Amino acid sequence: MQVVLDGVHKQFRKEDGQVLQVLKGINLTVRAGEFLSLIGPSGCGKSTILNIIAGLEQPSEGSVRVNGKPINGPGIDRIVVFQEAGLFPWLSVLDNVTYGLLLKNMPRKKAEAKAMDVLRMVHLGRFANAYPHELSGGMKQRVAIARALVMDPDILLMDEPFAALDEQTRIVLHQELQEIWQQTKKTVIFITHNIREAVMLSERIILMGTRPGMVKQEFVVEAARPRDPSDSVLVHLEKRIMAGLEQEMEKVLKEEMGDDYRLQKGVVYHDPLYHLGSDI
Ligand SMILES: Nc1ncnc2c1ncn2[C@@H]1O[C@H](COP(=O)(O)OP(=O)(O)O)[C@@H](O)[C@H]1O
Ligand SMILES: [Mg+2]
Structure with missing residues (x-):
């Protein structure tokens, strides 16, 4: 099933009455049978997007349609798999x-x-x-x-489903999920903060910007399956995504630590498995 987000804004009212703008103008079309990943810094609104598609949250503005029909509430055509x-x-x-x-x-x-x-x-x-x-x-x-x-379900919504697993287990599950997706041709919307995971699994990766959350960049993964992590196409793509993600992280860190803060170039990328930890 196709999922279309059209001008989706989301605001939350905080306890002190202030309005928190979480998503701003999200336009996104997920093709039927596509494997799409959303990647972005913590707090950029990834889970909020998934919850809106799941029908657990409503957009403040804009619309979400599944095969042309507006969503009203959860449905068994869309099922969420969580980290736990x-x-x-x-x-x-x-x-x-x-x-x-x-x-x-x-x-x-x-x-x-x-x-x-x-x-x-x-x-x-x-x-x-x-x-x-x-x-x-x-x-x-x-x-x-x-x-x-x-x-x-026609649509599988996965919110960092492998984030709590160790690296070896995660590699096995990547293979398994790739096989399941190829067998069942479900539409999968997959959230991760792990760039390696995104390039191994996805047909397309959306990098989100933060404060407020928006679509920053889109990457098409043109590599044969089953994917080989040492494929130069994937390695090159990981670097491009990392560069974009570093910019967003620096933006968040400047807010937290002051304007003169600079994130050391390539610092995140040096982790051999490009796993950023659960706080990204
Ligand atoms: N129900 C809510 N009420 C108030 N603020 C919320 C609510 N849900 C999420 N937020 C805030 O919205 C922002 C985005 O959250 P979330 O979508 O969980 O981000 P991500 O999944 O990218 O880490 C965060 O700042 C979070 O604190
Ligand atoms: Mg989340």
Whole structure:
């Protein structure tokens, strides 16, 4: 399904009555079946955009349409996967995945068959009877993805789903998510602060500017799949995105530390995996 944001503004009223302008004039079209990432400094409004598309927040101005229809509230055509898996600890993996289907009154046998299909897709078929506390962080996140996929949404909204995982686990999940996306052709809107992750997964990357949040730059990732992190196209693209992100970070840091503050050039980029930590 296609998602169109047209002149979306969002303001929040803070407790002291002041108005906080979070998003300003967001125009964005996500094609049906596209894998699009949003990247930008902390607080630039990434989650707010996702929440608006999910129907959890309303824009202050502008419109959001899914396949031409205005959004009014959450719907099962759009499902969000968060950084925390949020599984029910008292339910087995299988019961966690069937939960939403049973709520929709699907007969248990049929729900379990569907759940097993998606669990196999995320390579967790053997863990159907395990409980969340028996799983690693990466496995829990795969259950969360299975729980979203089983509902067969057209649009998967992912808000930093791998941010709490270690680098090795994240690499495995990148491969898995690439395969799922290629198999299912869902529209995926993926938030990350990890540039490597964005170039490995996306067809297109939107770099956001901050204060207020806006679309700053757009990058098309023209590299073959499965993606190879040492592909020179990707390495070059990472540098370009980093340069843009550094500018935005410097803007935020100047507000916090004074106008004479300068972010050392390339300082973020020196991390060999370009992982910026959870505070970016
Ligand atoms: N419900 C809310 N009320 C007031 N301010 C909010 C609310 N939700 C988000 N904000 C503020 O909006 C800004 C953008 O938040 P968010 O979309 O979570 O950014 P990001 O996901 O890019 O880190 C932040 O300054 C945040 O504090
Ligand atoms: Mg966020």
